[in-house]
Amino acid sequence: MGRSPCCDESGLKKGPWTPEEDQKLVKYIQEHGHGSWRALPTLAGLNRCGKSCRLRWTNYLRPDIKRGKFSQEEEQTILNLHSLLGNKWSAIATHLPGRTDNEIKNFWNTHLKKKLIQMGFDPMTHRPRTDIFSSLPHLIALANLKELMDHQNSWEEQALKLQSEAVQMVKLQHLQYLLQPTTTTSPQPIAMPPTTSNNIIDVEALNLLNSLASIEDNIHQIPNLSQFETNNERNIQTLNESIPFAHLPELEIPCSFLLSPLDSENNMFQASTMTLLSQGENSNSPHSPRFLTASSSSPTSSSPIIAPPLTDPMTMNHNSINNNQGDACSTSSSYGGVGVWPADCLLEDPLFHEIA
């Protein structure tokens, strides 16, 4: 128990390695193997602690280390694995031959994390951030202020509006609950077999977020009160239709949407068309899957919030699972595939068992 005292010992060199030290270390390991890291520095003639030698070897000198920029495929693999494993860098590194955990960690912290944040995704949960809710009271207050200044509304109109907003707020609170990860420290375990209702709720959540984005736009673009009210009513109607309140007691943890490869050139999320597929009623046929379609060309505030493509971390192939049983979400998009892990697919996945 307890930590190794080797690094506390005085007189041992720290800091950057010189080419001579590297040469000694490589030569020794090539001839003898590393054996005991603690004993290695003495045997190799290095004035370093064993820990430092191990780190230098595993992160830099090992012959199988791959150098250079991460490819798009590697980036996608890291994103997918991170959504599954969280900050388990060594576990992620085992799926990226030639890459070290340290390198992946650095790449994540300097590139991928920032990209996700820029796109409005929580880098830990890989879900859309819910920050929008914190500004909602402010937006509503602004809208009301504008109306009060521009129009002399009757008390009935005001009362109706307040009533609508109250309903909206209650539903937003539900939505916020649905979007929250179960813990704040670890990512949402996507390995949990998603249930039908979970899939529906994630789709509903996206739908709701879309309408919220349009609410925000409406507030800024009100030409007159009647149009605002029309839009507002439409949004409320959307909210009414979107949340299956009757099913709320069944609601548990929604399955996660994994993140897509980014548009590397434009550094933004871009999808021409997306269709999420989930079990549920369709107005035309109660047995056919429910579709939700979103389109976007730029990540503006009014852009729909989109569940992006998913790459299978094991095969590196885009999933294009079209499962009408309701366990999967699938889509066709400009990336050629989008989805949420289907339950049976996950259970067969060796990675799932490894994690479980």
Add this chain to the structure above:
DNA sequence: AAAAGAACCAACCGCATCTGA
């Protein structure tokens, strides 16, 4: 051309876990 700030990444630190006596 110089200074400031941002980005990058190798290396360190300390805790957790493993291993063997």
Add this chain to the structure above:
DNA sequence: TTCAGATGCGGTTGGTTCTTT
């Protein structure tokens, strides 16, 4: 079963390089 040493892992630091002003 306990305990100490060894190793692994993830967070953090700080020096270097690149970019912007």
